[in-house]
Amino acid sequence: MSQEATDTGRVRVVGTAHVSAESAEKVQSVIETEQPDVVAVELDEGRYRQLRGDEPDDLAAADLLRGNTVFQFLAYWMLSYVQTRLGDRFDVQPGADMLAAIDAADATGTDIALVDRDINETMRRFWNRMTRIEKIQLIGGLAVGAGNGLGIGLAIGVIAGLFFGPLIALFGNTIGITSALLTRVAGGALLALATGSVIWIGAATILSAEDRLLAAVGGGIAVGGIAGFGLGIAEPITTQLGPLTVRVIGSVTLGLAAGIIAGTLLGELTDIFRTQQPEENIEEFDMAEMTDTDVVSAMMAEFRQFSPGGAEALIDERDAYIANRLVELRNQGQTVVAVVGAGHREGIERYLTHPGTLPPQESLTGTQSGRIPWSKLVGGSVSAIVIGFFVLLALSSAGNQTLLRLFGAWFLINGIFAAGLAKAAGAHWSSSLVGGAIAWLTSINPFLAPGWFTGYVELQHDPVNVSDISTLNELLSDEERPIGALITELLEVPLFRLIIVVAATNIGSIVASTIFVAYLLPLFALDLGGVSGVVTLLIEGARNGWQIIWTNIT
Incomplete structure (x- = not known):
């Protein structure tokens, strides 16, 4: 004192x-x-x-x-x-x-x-x-505290896998991923999905929800991997789907497989690391020392390092x-x-x-950080490129039908992924549909996110209260609670569910945009004469646009 x-x-x-x-x-x-x-x-x-x-x-x-x-x-x-x-x-x-x-x-x-x-x-x-790295470490620390490493690793792996898929579709040929391989993988994925669905439905009255899920996933992977991928018995089905569909299913499946394997290894390593850490016997601390300058200084120095x-x-x-x-x-x-x-x-x-x-009190409020907003500048540039692409095509001779097909594909894929993941995360139908309907626009606008709109509507159904934080802390403090029960109870807390719904909607839109660029744009490019044909149309659109502007100003 x-x-x-x-x-x-x-x-x-x-x-x-x-x-x-x-x-x-x-x-x-x-x-x-x-x-x-x-x-x-x-x-x-x-x-x-x-x-x-x-x-x-x-x-x-x-x-x-x-x-x-x-x-x-x-x-x-x-x-x-x-x-x-x-x-x-x-x-x-x-x-x-x-x-x-x-x-x-x-x-x-x-x-x-x-x-x-x-x-x-x-x-x-x-x-x-x-910094961005510090933010990832901070949120990651909360996630690891909320559950076991395997569960967190699997979740990260699934998310990463959804991004790996389009990269495989674009650059797979350079690393030996052929169309034949993607066909086998797609067949295995279809058999795995069908087998898992049959087990899930058939075991409804026999097993608990957790055991049903394990049986469905395990059985689906076994049948899909052996019969579909290994023996290729699903090839008659995949040949009827067309090369684009096979390419999409195969590359996404490979991406998910790679992500899940990496996530599982990461989760297991995290659990091993945590079990090897010596437990701190906090009870031996003299609480009077908590106010001593040396103890407090050490704590503050550790936080400043982070x-x-x-x-x-x-x-x-x-x-x-x-x-x-x-x-x-x-x-x-x-x-x-x-x-x-x-x-x-x-x-x-x-x-x-x-x-x-003492610095002036007014300098201690507000959020100006003095940093260049690189993410917004990059996002704004991407938005300008996408909008410019559509505008130049509209001014060219590509035709309204092509534009409508392109816009319809953009609208549908963003809407399906954003609304689907929001609903899977527990959103009400009205919330998920609003997020899906607006996703096409927010995907090209760095200052908006579809999750905001989904979250806004969700709050009309379930208001969020600051007392939810205490509820979440109580749940996370119970180290004996099974992870399945913990997740179920966390999702019953409005604040946690809102955060998950907002994040899921945004992730859905990001994944949809990536898939659109990786899968659908090449298909449209082929219809327009390949890359050279698209470039020709863009140049034509720019020329026509300039003529319109010149005519109006003269």
Whole structure:
């Protein structure tokens, strides 16, 4: 603890561990002894209300879905999850120190000042300051904490496999993947799908859902691999499908197989690595040491190693923000006891001693990062190219029928994948259909995503509440719960289901766009005379467009 005083007022900073029962008792004792004019706590309005047990607000659709807010919320959830797990280990409610300060202030009739920056503002700046690699590590850490490595690896493998498929279709010939091989693979895939469907339906009254799934997948792979791919007995069927269909099914199947194998290996390695890690005996820590400068400094240094930019937004900027508020109270002649996390104490005291070094409060809000938005620039360029492609074809002699077929294929493939994956993730029909209907447009617009529209409609059915985070933390803290039951219960939480639905819709649209470029555009190019024919039409369209513009301006 420390005291900083001026001729007008005085601030005493109490550094605490947010999950320490001893810290809570110490806070109450200091407030009762000091009898300050104001008790300042490291809370904003929303967290203060939640800590006091007020009914949490529903999250507004616009606030939750715009920009990167879903990912910011995931980051906030991860930080909350870590704090909850620590609280469980030490059998104390997270935030007990702040609640003790509030209760002590209420008991003595002392004013309470909420001096922390709004958590939403902090998380926006936290997310924007992190690099892409750090963001992947952060979300990946939450995913690994939510389930076993094999399940996470398989999920990643399936997603990666959907992207491998188009690459195989485009460049497979260069690595020896022939049409004959794709035909065998496609036949195996069709037999696997048919066999799995028969087992799933036939075992409905015999096996549990989990056992049915394992039997269907295992039986389908066995029959498809041996009879379809190995013996080629499905070739009479695949020859009737046409070369394009065989190419699509075969390459997607190969991509999924490669992704699932890689994901399985990754998951197994992750589980092995985790089991070999020595378990930390956290219970042996003396909780009094949680506020010691050396322990806190070590924790802060570790976080800065992971993400220097994130640490700046989460720690340094909040030090300055809180210190600005405390200096204001001190200059008003108030005697203040400020209860803050131990990690903020040193920085706040430094600013209180040298207030001239404080950055302006307005510089600690907003989300401008000063970085060039490369992703938006690239996305905008891709959008301009796609739109220009359609416009130039429309101005050429390609014909309206060709354009309608091209646009219809773009609309359908985006709609089917976006709506299909959204529905598979648990979205209502109205939500998934809205996302599917808008996917064709959002696929070429880097500033929109079909998941936002799906999520917006989904929120009309199931509002999301900040209390969902506590529910998710409770589920993830139960290490004995089977992974199947955990996933089922997680999907019953509106916040988790919304995040999955939004992500699934966006992934569906991305996969559809990739498949369109890899599979369907080459087919249309053949109808238009191959690459040279398409280039000729584009040049013709550009010439006609210029003539129209020149005619109008002259």
